[in-house]
Amino acid sequence: MKTAVYFCNCGSNISEKINPEIVENTVKMNNPGIVFKSYGFLCSEEGKEFLKKDIEDSGVNALVISACSPRDHEKTFMNVLTSAGLNPYMMQMINVREQVAWVTEDKDRAAEKAINYINAAISRVNLQEPLENKEIDVSPNAVVVGAGPAGLKTALSLAEAGRKVTIVEKSPFIGGLPVRYEEIFPNMECGPCMLEPIMGDALHGNSSENIEFLTLSEIDGVVGSYGNFTVKIKRSPRYVDIEKCIGCAECIEPCPVSSGNPFNCGINKRKAVDFSFVGALPNVPYINAEDCIRLNNKFKNGDVLCRSCIDACPVGEDVFKFDEKEEILERNVGSIILATGSDLYDCAKIPSLGYGKISDVYNSMEFERILASNGPTEGKIKTSGGKEPRSFAIVHCVGSLDENHKEYCSGICCEYAFKFNHIIRNKIPSATIYHLYKEMVIPGKENAGLYKHAAEDSNTYFIRINDINGITVKEEGDKKFFYIDGAEKISVDAVILCPASVPGKDTGKLAGILETSLDKNGFFEELHSRTDAGRSKIKGIYVAGSCHSPMDIKEAMSEGIGATGYVLSGLVQGKKLSIDPITAVVDSEKCSGCKVCISVCPYKAISFNEEKEISIINELLCQGCGTCAAACPSAVIKANGFTNEEIFAEIHAILA
Amino acid sequence: MQNSFFIKKKENSNADAFNSGTKKSCETVSFEPKIIGFLCNWCSYAGADKAGTAQKPYPPNVSVIRVMCSGRIDPQFILDAFQKGADGVMVLACHPGDCHYKEGNYRAVQRYRLLLKLLKQFGIEAERCRFDYVSAGEGDRFVSVINETVKAVKKLGPLKR
Ligand code: FES
Numbered sequence: 001m002k003t004a005v006y007f008c009n010c011g012s013n014i015s016e017k018i019n020p021e022i023v024e025n026t027v028k029m030n031n032p033g034i035v036f037k038s039y040g041f042l043c044s045e046e047g048k049e050f051l052k053k054d055i056e057d058s059g060v061n062a063l064v065i066s067a068c069s070p071r072d073h074e075k076t077f078m079n080v081l082t083s084a085g086l087n088p089y090m091m092q093m094i095n096v097r098e099q100v101a102w103v104t105e106d107k108d109r110a111a112e113k114a115i116n117y118i119n120a121a122i123s124r125v126n127l128q129e130p131l132e133n134k135e136i137d138v139s140p141n142a143v144v145v146g147a148g149p150a151g152l153k154t155a156l157s158l159a160e161a162g163r164k165v166t167i168v169e170k171s172p173f174i175g176g177l178p179v180r181y182e183e184i185f186p187n188m189e190c191g192p193c194m195l196e197p198i199m200g201d202a203l204h205g206n207s208s209e210n211i212e213f214l215t216l217s218e219i220d221g222v223v224g225s226y227g228n229f230t231v232k233i234k235r236s237p238r239y240v241d242i243e244k245c246i247g248c249a250e251c252i253e254p255c256p257v258s259s260g261n262p263f264n265c266g267i268n269k270r271k272a273v274d275f276s277f278v279g280a281l282p283n284v285p286y287i288n289a290e291d292c293i294r295l296n297n298k299f300k301n302g303d304v305l306c307r308s309c310i311d312a313c314p315v316g317e318d319v320f321k322f323d324e325k326e327e328i329l330e331r332n333v334g335s336i337i338l339a340t341g342s343d344l345y346d347c348a349k350i351p352s353l354g355y356g357k358i359s360d361v362y363n364s365m366e367f368e369r370i371l372a373s374n375g376p377t378e379g380k381i382k383t384s385g386g387k388e389p390r391s392f393a394i395v396h397c398v399g400s401l402d403e404n405h406k407e408y409c410s411g412i413c414c415e416y417a418f419k420f421n422h423i424i425r426n427k428i429p430s431a432t433i434y435h436l437y438k439e440m441v442i443p444g445k446e447n448a449g450l451y452k453h454a455a456e457d458s459n460t461y462f463i464r465i466n467d468i469n470g471i472t473v474k475e476e477g478d479k480k481f482f483y484i485d486g487a488e489k490i491s492v493d494a495v496i497l498c499p500a501s502v503p504g505k506d507t508g509k510l511a512g513i514l515e516t517s518l519d520k521n522g523f524f525e526e527l528h529s530r531t532d533a534g535r536s537k538i539k540g541i542y543v544a545g546s547c548h549s550p551m552d553i554k555e556a557m558s559e560g561i562g563a564t565g566y567v568l569s570g571l572v573q574g575k576k577l578s579i580d581p582i583t584a585v586v587d588s589e590k591c592s593g594c595k596v597c598i599s600v601c602p603y604k605a606i607s608f609n610e611e612k613e614i615s616i617i618n619e620l621l622c623q624g625c626g627t628c629a630a631a632c633p634s635a636v637i638k639a640n641g642f643t644n645e646e647i648f649a650e651i652h653a654i655l656a
Numbered sequence: 657m658q659n660s661f662f663i664k665k666k667e668n669s670n671a672d673a674f675n676s677g678t679k680k681s682c683e684t685v686s687f688e689p690k691i692i693g694f695l696c697n698w699c700s701y702a703g704a705d706k707a708g709t710a711q712k713p714y715p716p717n718v719s720v721i722r723v724m725c726s727g728r729i730d731p732q733f734i735l736d737a738f739q740k741g742a743d744g745v746m747v748l749a750c751h752p753g754d755c756h757y758k759e760g761n762y763r764a765v766q767r768y769r770l771l772l773k774l775l776k777q778f779g780i781e782a783e784r785c786r787f788d789y790v791s792a793g794e795g796d797r798f799v800s801v802i803n804e805t806v807k808a809v810k811k812l813g814p815l816k817r
Contacts, residue, residue, distance in 0.1 A: 069705045070722070071697075095720075098708025103799075104716045113716045120719075527758075537758070582724070600727075602758040625757035626728030630767070635732075642723055647733055654719045655690060655741040 001126050004035035004060040005118055006051060008042035008067035010097050017101040018111045023066075026115045031122050035060060043073050048080050055084035062090045062128065064121040066114065068097040087130030089581065089641065092121040120653035124646045131581035131640055134619065138227030139334040140573040143168060145219055145510070148176020149195065149553050150545025151339030153560025156202045159210035161568055166212045166331045167202075168219060168233050170506070171263070173280035175199055176341055178553055180263065180277065180365075182372040182379065185419040185552075186446040192279055192374075194553075199281050216286065218506070220328060222514055225620050226540030226570075227334045227577050237324035239287035239295070240273070244319045247283035249275070251309035257291045261376070265366040268376030273309045278374035287320075294322060334571040335540050336514070337563045338524055339556075340507060342546035345399040345406060345499035353395070353497060354473035358480060359384040361473060361495040364416060371423055381427055381494075385478050388428060389493035393482055394420055396437035398468060398499040405468075406500040406521065410550035413498040414441050418450035420496060421460060425453075433460045434482075434490060436471060501550035515604050516541055524548040534562040538604060539621050542566050582624035582641045586615050590636040597628035597637060689743035689809040693718040693802075694733065696726045698756035699791050700748035706795030714802045717809075718746060726750070727760025731771045734785060738775075739817075744784045744809035748801065751789040761789070783808045784815065 005027060009015035020038040027036055035058060041047045042065065055063070063086070065077050070093040078088035094117045104110035140163050144155045147169035155165040167174070178184060179199075181191035202211050214235055221232040255273050260266035263276040270276075272291035275283075287309075289295050294306040313319050347355035347363050354361045360383050362370070369375040383389050394417045399405035417435060424431055435454065442451050454460045465471060465484060472483040473495055482490040503522040511518050516536040519525040524543045527535040536543050544563040545556035571577065586597070586606075591614035598606045598615060605621035606628060608614075617628070617637075629639035638644075695701040701722050707714065723729060726749030734745045747768060749761035768787040775785055786805050790798045 069701075069708070071702060071705060095705070095708075098705040099720060100716070102708045102711045103713050105713045106716070109716045113719070116719060120721075600763055602760070623757055625725040625760050626723065627725065627757065627760050627763050630728050630730040631763070635730075639724075639728060642728055644730065644732075647721065647723070647730075648736060650721050651692060651733060651737050651742075652740055654692060654721070655737065 001062050002035070002058070002060045003031075003062040003064065003122055003126060004037065004054075004058060005064045005066060005122065006042060006054075007036065007038040007096075007118075008047070008065070009038055009040050010068060010101075011041060014067075014097050014101045017104065017107060018096065018114050019107075022111050023115055023118065026111075027118050027122075030115070030119055034122065042067055043076055048076070051077070051080050052084045055081065055086055061086065062125045063092070064118060064125055065091060065093045066096045066118055066121075067093065069095045069099070087132075089131040090125070090128055092125040092128065094118060094121050116654055119656070120650045123649040123653040127643070127646050127649055128641075133581055134579040135576035136227060136579065136620070138571050138577045139229075139332055140567075140571050141165065141331075141333045142335040142337060142567055143219075143229070143231045143233075143331055143333045144337045144339060146176065146339035146341055146545070146547065147174035147213070147215075148339060148341045148545060148556070149178060149198075150341075150547075150556040150560040150563070151176070151337070152195070152198050152202055153557045154337050154339060154544055154563045155211050156198055156205075156207070157561055157564040158567060159202070159207035161564070162207075162210065162573065163567065164210050164212075166214060166231075166233070166333070168217045168231075169213070169215045170218045171276065172215050172238065172286040173263075173276045173282070174202075174213065174215065175281060177365075179280070180372060180375075181368050182375075183419065183423060185415045185450055186444070188419070188422065203281065213282070214329070215282065217329075219510060219513055222336070225618055227620065229333050229336055229540065231331045231333060231336065233329045233331065235327045235329060237289070237321070237326060238284070239289070239292075239321055239324050240284055241319050241321055242282055242284050244315060245284040246315055247285075248314060249285070250312045250314055252285065254308040254312045256306065256308060257293055259288070259291050264369045264376040265363075267366065267369060277372075335542065335567045337542045337544055337567070338510070338514075338516075338536065338547055339544045339560065339563070340504050340510065340547040342501045342523075342550060343504045345502045347398055347497045347499050349405065350399060350468055352469060352472045353398070354475070354480075354495070355497060358473055358475045358495075360389070360480065360493065361497065364413070364420075364496060364498045367420060367496045371420075381424065383478065383493055387478075387493075389431065390428075391432040391434075391492040392420075392424060392494050392496060393434045393436060393473075393480070393490070393492045394496045394498065395468070395471065396435060396498050397439060397465075398497045400500040401438055402468060406502065408500070408521065408550070409439065409441050410501040411441055411443065412501065412550060412552045415447050415450065415552070417496075417498050418442070418454045421454040421457070422450050425457060425460075431459070432492075433457075434463060434492065435460065436463050436465050436482075436484075438465055438468065501546060504547060507547060514538060514541055519548075534559060534566055537602070540570070577620075579619055580624065583619045583622035584617050584624065584626060584628050585619075585638045585640065586617055587636040587638065588612070588614050588616075590634060591615055592634050592636075594633060596631050596633060600627050600631045602627070687810060687814060689717050689806065689814070690741060691718045691744035691746060691805060691809060692737045692742045693720045693746040693748060694726070694729045695720050695722055695748045695790075696728075696750060696756070696760070697722055697724050699750035699754060700726075700789075700798070702792035703748075703790040703794045703798040706793060707798045708795075710795050712795060712799045714799045715806045717806045718802050725755060725757045725760035726764035727755070727757060729764055729767070731767050731774075734771060735774075738778075738780055738784075738815060741817075743812075743815045744786070744805060746785075746801070746805055747787045748790045748798075749787070751791055754791065780815065781812055783812060 261270035
């Protein structure tokens with residue numbers, strides 16, 4: 001090994017404090033045979049040219065560069081090594097400027113320290129091995145889980161960039177929650193209309209052939225890693241052929257069975273064959289297998305199988321596929337985007353509010369459906385007694401900012417509470433409305449308008465509460481009464497609860513399948529809550545929208561674009577993925593199979609080979625932190641670039 | 657201008673440490689401890705660079721070994737440093753929750769706590785082995801951690817072996 005030290009004077013930044021000649025003499029004396037060169041500005045164009053030429057001419061194969069912080073110029077010099085035909089990892093850079101020259105008052109001691117560092121770097125670099133970037137083939141395509149605002153935006157943007165996308169949606173329709181809202185804050189747009197262009201483009205637009213929609217589907221398993229995931233998708237039967245059905249709804253009326261419609265929160269009924277709600281896309285009904293008497297082999301008339309829907313269908317018998325079975329599909333993709341959305345906190349967990357027990361106490365989703373013209377009451381606000389309510393209580397912060405429930409503020413409830421205020425006021429001009437709130441949160445440049453309407457309205461009252469448990473709702477006749485802290489008694493006809501946003505109910509199950517982590521509130525955990533909030537802890541799995549933090553539609557859409565950016569920049573069509581060699585490697589001969597490394601890896605990059613009983617590190621997932629190498633009781637994990645031998649050599653040389 | 661300390665000495669440190677230990681009163685005045693500082697690349701090493709750019713002077717006793725994460729620091733490195741002549745060892749990490757690799761600093765602090773128990777068995781004072789957090793912005797804090805550690809180790813005198 002021929003080793004050379006290049007000492008950058010950094011103009012006079014270094015040489016003013018540390019005399020290069022003294023360093024040269026001592027280093028040469030300490031390390032016989034060493035090549036030592038000093039230069040004015042090694043990072044300048046001339047400096048790099050000098051370095052390149054010198055490497056080529058002198059035939060050195062390991063370099064110590066004594067200069068500024070490696071955080072500044074390590075990459076610069078690695079590139080010079082590469083251009084001179086040397087492996088870029090055959091270099092050790094020491095930080096004589098920031099960490100010696102600029103901070104050491106005594107010149108002799110500064111020189112001593114620099115020499116010490118150079119000696120340590122020489123003994124280390126002599127142990128270093130060439131490391132190679134590996135390249136692997138990857139799929140540029142993606143699976144998006146969830147067809148709400150974030151998922152649709154991601155899928156459409158990726159499709160427009162030429163990527164193939166499979167959207168996996170567990171419900172029978174796309175659009176997520178907003179398609180069930182009549183109007184959306186802050187500008188009172190119609191929810192379905194706002195999403196219509198995006199859904200339309202995704203279903204029928206120029207790039208729609210790049211998007212595959214799988215409704216009634218969920219993720220069943222995932223193997224592989226970034227760039228090469230194989231995703232198993234379980235698709236439940238719809239029993240109606242999406243391609244053939246024309247969406248005329250003729251089959252619905254004759255269907256003899258019905259049950260509570262889950263997409264209207266059970267407020268009304270749906271037939272066994274029916275749309276989720278009017279206007280749901282794709283515009284094809286689905287058959288609820290639990291209710292359908294034909295599917296359950298129940299006979300309606302004597303022994304004749306029920307065929308009410310079939311007979312009513314103007315297209316033909318083969319629109320219905322009663323023999324359709326659950327299917328497992330597989331897709332090979334490079335990235336997975338989670339956009340599974342959120343749910344509402346269960347208001348029954350605060351029993352004094354009477355939710356689920358007292359009539360006309362609604363959660364916000366139920367009230368959205370009541371307000372919706374395609375909802376169970378076709379947009380008419382009526383009490384369970386069928387009368388128009390004269391007074392409402394809208395309770396904010398249900399389960400939010402509350403250490404017994406959810407500690408956070410969801411940041412959207414106040415806004416839709418004032419939207420409710422606005423809609424109620426339009427529909428029932430004389431209604432009295434009470435807002436009970438703990439904190440008022442209406443951030444954003446557009447969002448104060450609805451609050452202002454409410455605040456200026458003479459028949460809207462604001463009552464600040466300390467504790468949601470201080471509110472008791474009681475029913476006397478068809479009136480509801482509010483007791484606040486046991487005293488104040490207010491009578492209302494309907495109560496609307498605005499609960500905290502919580503993770504969707506399948507979040508935990510999905511996290512288990514994907515082996516991605518959840519935060520303490522059960523949302524998908526981000527790689528970094530500020531700088532990488534769009535990435536999960538698993539490389540190649542991204543999070544967008546309210547599945548990782550409560551947010552409004554605007555943010556969810558932006559996050560969809562964010563996820564698109566990650567996919568497009570991370571996996572470029574036709575380009576191989578290069579893997580940084582600073583990873584850890586298990587010595588398969590010596591691994592005892594204790595699995596300690598698996599338990600400490602923050603990236604789930606280590607798996608256990610049951611057959612050979614050894615740990616194996618996936619170099620694609622490994623980020624090179626070295627925690628496993630420090631934990632390995634047999635010291636058989638090599639942390640590339642920072643091996644035990646290299647670090648021991650540094651320690652010994654420093655202390656020599 | 658060839659000072660003796662510029663020459664790599666093989667067997668000096670143990671002898672020095674022994675001498676200074678026996679002649680404590682006169683030696684401690686000029687005693688310059690050797691301290692190894694293991695710094696993670698993302699926060700504490702950057703914090704040290706910050707002190708450098710701000711040109712904040714501090715004693716040169718701490719020799720820095722850069723690792724990607726404090727989680728990389730095998731307790732063996734620390735034991736080895738003490739064995740080979742260090743009078744003190746520092747481990748500097750990202751603040752809790754800030755580790756570039758999420759949780760390496762939690763592993764590091766767990767290992768450190770265990771190691772302290774072991775060091776006690778070896779008769780190495782806890783003050784000789786410091787664990788602390790320095791962020792990329794905390795140049796001043798880096799300097800004060802160095803100053804404090806150097807002072808503490810100076811007060812203890814050379815590590816007797
Ligand atoms: S990167 Fe700083 S402690 Fe892990």
